[in-house]
Amino acid sequence: MIEKQSSxxxxxxxxxxxxxxxxxxARKAFVxxxxxxxxxxxxxxxxxxxxxxxxxxxxxxxxLTRAIAGRNLIFTRDSNGVINAFxxxxxxxxxxxxxxxxxxxxxxxxFYHGWAYSNDGRLIDQPGKDAYCEKxxxxxxxxxxxxxxxxxxRGLYFINFDRNAVSLENYLGGVREYIDLVMDQAETQMEIxxxxxxxxxxxxxxxxxxxxxxxxxxxxxxxxxMDYLANTAGSMTNAGLGGGARQLGGGHAVIEYxxxxxxxxxxxxxAWGEGGKKDVAVIMDRLTKKFGEERARRIxxxxxxILIFPNLVLNDIMAVTLRAFYPxxxxxxxxxxxxxxxxxxxxxxRERRLFNFxxxxxxxxxxxPDDVEAxxxxxxxxxNLRAVAWNDISKGMTREKPGTSxxxxxxxxxxxxxxxxxxxxxxx
Amino acid sequence: MSQALQKGANxxxxxxxxxxxxxxxxxxxxxxxxxxxWLALFTADAHYAxxxxxxxxASTPANSLFYIADDRFRLGERVVRLNKKTxxxxxxxxxxxxxxxxxxxxSVDGNVYAVTCNFVTYRTxxxxxxxxxxxxEYKIVVGADGPKIADKRSILDLxxxxxxxxxxxxx
Numbered sequence: 001m002i003e004k005q006s007s008x009x010x011x012x013x014x015x016x017x018x019x020x021x022x023x024x025x026a027r028k029a030f031v032x033x034x035x036x037x038x039x040x041x042x043x044x045x046x047x048x049x050x051x052x053x054x055x056x057x058x059x060x061x062x063x064l065t066r067a068i069a070g071r072n073l074i075f076t077r078d079s080n081g082v083i084n085a086f087x088x089x090x091x092x093x094x095x096x097x098x099x100x101x102x103x104x105x106x107x108x109x110x111f112y113h114g115w116a117y118s119n120d121g122r123l124i125d126q127p128g129k130d131a132y133c134e135k136x137x138x139x140x141x142x143x144x145x146x147x148x149x150x151x152x153x154r155g156l157y158f159i160n161f162d163r164n165a166v167s168l169e170n171y172l173g174g175v176r177e178y179i180d181l182v183m184d185q186a187e188t189q190m191e192i193x194x195x196x197x198x199x200x201x202x203x204x205x206x207x208x209x210x211x212x213x214x215x216x217x218x219x220x221x222x223x224x225x226m227d228y229l230a231n232t233a234g235s236m237t238n239a240g241l242g243g244g245a246r247q248l249g250g251g252h253a254v255i256e257y258x259x260x261x262x263x264x265x266x267x268x269x270x271a272w273g274e275g276g277k278k279d280v281a282v283i284m285d286r287l288t289k290k291f292g293e294e295r296a297r298r299i300x301x302x303x304x305x306i307l308i309f310p311n312l313v314l315n316d317i318m319a320v321t322l323r324a325f326y327p328x329x330x331x332x333x334x335x336x337x338x339x340x341x342x343x344x345x346x347x348x349x350r351e352r353r354l355f356n357f358x359x360x361x362x363x364x365x366x367x368x369p370d371d372v373e374a375x376x377x378x379x380x381x382x383x384n385l386r387a388v389a390w391n392d393i394s395k396g397m398t399r400e401k402p403g404t405s406x407x408x409x410x411x412x413x414x415x416x417x418x419x420x421x422x423x424x425x426x427x428x
Numbered sequence: 429m430s431q432a433l434q435k436g437a438n439x440x441x442x443x444x445x446x447x448x449x450x451x452x453x454x455x456x457x458x459x460x461x462x463x464x465x466w467l468a469l470f471t472a473d474a475h476y477a478x479x480x481x482x483x484x485x486a487s488t489p490a491n492s493l494f495y496i497a498d499d500r501f502r503l504g505e506r507v508v509r510l511n512k513k514t515x516x517x518x519x520x521x522x523x524x525x526x527x528x529x530x531x532x533x534x535s536v537d538g539n540v541y542a543v544t545c546n547f548v549t550y551r552t553x554x555x556x557x558x559x560x561x562x563x564x565e566y567k568i569v570v571g572a573d574g575p576k577i578a579d580k581r582s583i584l585d586l587x588x589x590x591x592x593x594x595x596x597x598x599x
Contacts, residue, residue: 101482101587195480195493198588202556223514228505334590339493351490359502363594364478364495366509369517372594376554 003397003408005247007415014418015390016411021397023411027385030204030378035421036330042420043310044069048151048158048171050312050324051075051085053340055155055191056102061119064102067334068159068326073147074098075157078120079106085147085159090115091123097144108144117144154183155190156322174248178256178306181299182316185265186342187286192322193339193354199363200334203375205311205327208335209413211371212313212323213305215245215255215404216395221374225360225367229261234270236260239301244401245408251309251416253409259303261318264353265342266300272352279349307409309416314340319357331379337362442570447543448531450568450575455526458598463507466598471569471576474500478582478595495595506598517596522553524597530563539570540578547582549599558592560599561585 006018013035015024029035049068052075056064063076065088072088074097088096090110097108097117107124109116116125121144123137137143149160151168153176158168165171172179183190201208211217219226229235243257262269266283268276287296306314313323320340325333339357341350360367393414396406457466470476478496479487489497498506513519530546542565549560567579582599589595 193493194483194487194491196482197480197493197495198482198590200590200593202593221516224509224512227512227514228509231505231508232501347490354489354491354493355497358489358494358497362493362495363589363592364596366506369594369596370515373517373596380554 003402003411005408005412005415006397007418009418011418011422013421014414016415016418018397021394023393023397023407023414024390025393025414027382027389027391030206031330031382031385033330036327038421039327040070042423043417044161044327046160046162046165046420047310048149048160048165048168049310050308050322051147051150051157051159053155053190053192053322053338054083054152054157055189055343057083058191059104061104061106062102063098063105063108063119065096065098065100069161071147071161072096073159074108074144076119078118080120082120083150083152083157084119084121085150085157086121086144087147089145091142091145092126121146154179171250172308173250173252174246175250175252175254175306175308178248178254178304179308179314181302181304182306182314182320182340184287184291184295184299185316185320186344188343190320190340191343193341193350195339197337197362198334199337199372200328200332201325201372201375202332203372203379204330205325205333206413206417207375207378208313208323208325208333209307209310210393210410211375212315213245213253213255213307213409213413214407215257215305216407217371217374218405221370222360222367224370228359228366232271234272235262237262237267237269239267241404243302243404245396245404245406247408247412247415251413252307253412254304254306255404255409256302256304257404258301259317262352262356263300263303263318264345264349264356275348276352279346305409307413309413315361318360319353321357321361442533442541442568442575444531444533447533447541447568447575448528451528451531451543451545451566454577455528458526459524461521463510463598467504467507469575469577470500470503470580471578472500474503474576474578474580476503476580476582476598478584478599481584481586481588495589510598515596517594518553520553522551522597524552525550526599528564541568541570541575542566543568547599549597551597560592560595562599 002018007016008018013026013029057077074086074088077083090097092115095112097110107116114127118124123142147159148163237260239258239260245255266280268280304316311325315321323337325335327333393407393410396402402408476498479494483492509515527548528545534542544565546563551558562584565581568575569578
């Protein structure tokens with residue numbers, strides 16, 4: 001059996017040999033500055049990139065600032081309740097007009113000379129206005145510059161710097177099914193829980209794409225986490241680890257599987273006691289009424305590691321995390337991670353969720369630090385790329401139904417990455 | 429802790445000097461990777477937390493995403509983990525140096541002392557040195573068997589931990 005998704009192609013970056021069942025990625029893709037530059041143009045200047053969740057700007061005049069793909073941006077809900085994305089730079093001489101990480105304001109005033117913008121981007125005041133010509137800003141070119149495209153899918157706001165990009169909905173395509181399974185957990189809506197984990201990894205960003213959906217590494221890299229679960233009375237159900245991987249098109253990919261840990265929506269573990277049992281029963285009942293038993297069970301009991309191409313991970317495991325990462329250089333990325341939860345969640349369940357989150361996830365958890373170490377050791381290993389030039393991502397390529405510990409989901413990422421990176425060559 | 433509290437009536441009044449000695453000893457145990465002895469400094473119902481850098485004073489582990497929020501059981505498991513070679517982030521073990529400054533007794537309630545101090549913790553691994561800067565907030569219970577930490581919160585004076593990468597040690 002040969003992987004039907006194989007492109008049976010070979011570029012300077014990727015060997016996708018469906019006939020033999022071999023998949024190789026050139027290590028130079030993780031280290032070469034010119035490849036990094038081309039990624040910025042071919043991928044980050046053209047793909048939809050996650051900006052933020054609507055709950056982060058819940059009230060009129062809320063805003064936050066975020067650095068994405070080398071730009072400094074403002075994500076704001078204006079006084080009329082409309083959500084906007086602006087470039088954070090005064091159109092006068094360039095200073096950033098919003099200097100706080102977040103806040104609530106009707107007006108962004110540049111502290112340099114005092115140009116002031118309403119939170120829908122209009123230039124509303126300039127000190128010494130009488131010294132400017134009458135037609136100044138008549139065409140709006142001195143308003144705050146709006147990011148070319150801004151669209152949302154189920155509360156997740158994405159930007160695109162390419163005015164001609166396909167719609168977000170088209171771009172997400174097959175991954176919407178899995179975003180829905182996460183968002184449907186809430187009766188009201190999902191919200192970002194306060195507190196952001198902002199860290200960094202000295203490794204190429206694509207290593208985190210691979211790692212976030214990698215079921216193969218868990219037993220080795222996360223041995224201490226597995227030990228911890230085994231040591232913790234009542235922390236597990238008898239659900240085994242079983243499931244599969246899917247290539248969703250457009251570089252999006254997922255592994256979906258059952259697992260023994262507790263899930264706030266909604267897999268009860270004995271350690272949660274009677275209160276937890278009751279909370280889970282209420283959630284299951286609501287989901288079953290709304291979606292029918294089959295889908296309710298899938299939402300509640302299945303785990304999902306979802307990669308949304310290129311740089312967003314939505315992992316619905318012992319807690320739900322959104323993780324976006326931003327390449328800084330070939331060997332460094334910034335990472336932001338948030339916890340996502342149903343707004344109506346009980347206090348107790350919220351507490352269980354956050355407790356769960358921290359035992360596995362994040363730079364102080366029992367697992368993520370070891371992932372970070374692994375990625376950084378890979379990056380260091382690539383110093384040897386002249387002697388050892390290729391990574392292997394062939395696992396499960398000859399299986400009809402690749403499992404979660406196979407590597408189909410990573411091949412899905414690389415196939416899209418390769419398409420976008422070689423497209424320019426074809427055009428030249 | 430309750431036993432310690434009952435005995436607390438006979439406990440000697442603690443001075444800043446006493447807490448300095450205590451905190452210097454804690455720092456030394458961490459730097460020497462004597463983590464089991466370090467864990468023994470905590471009460472049976474202790475908590476240890478490192479809030480995310482955008483948390484406020486009102487943030488708790490029940491309503492906000494922290495970096496670390498351990499109850500005593502998980503703190504014990506953290507030590508178990510760090511003692512293993514399979515704690516890959518800390519193997520080979522990093523070198524650390526915990527600096528403790530500006531120790532102050534902020535309030536006393538019976539035999540429970542609220543103590544704060546500033547800290548700088550250096551961690552070196554793979555030829556890279558990370559600098560953790562902030563202050564610790566302790567609740568320390570003083571019983572007949574000496575002071576025990578009931579609560580430790582390490583608050584970083586950073587906008588993010590991008591310069592640190594991760595918090596794989598006890599800071």
